[in-house]
Amino acid sequence: MMLINLALSLVFVYYVGSYFIKELIRVPFFWFVLFAVAFAVYWEHQREKSQS
Numbered sequence: 001m002m003l004i005n006l007a008l009s010l011v012f013v014y015y016v017g018s019y020f021i022k023e024l025i026r027v028p029f030f031w032f033v034l035f036a037v038a039f040a041v042y043w044e045h046q047r048e049k050s051q052s
Contacts, residue, residue, distance in 0.1 A: 024030040
C-alpha cells in the first residue's frame, strides 16, 4: 500500500512539475523555498542520525 501511494505521488509530482517547472525556474523565490526544504530535510536526517 505504501508503494502505491509513493508511486501515485511521484506521478502527480512529475505531471505538475513538468507543467509548472518552466514558469517556476524563472522565479528566484521558488529556488529559495526548494533550498529551504532540502536543508530542513537534511537537518532532520542529521539530527536523527546523531540521536541513534
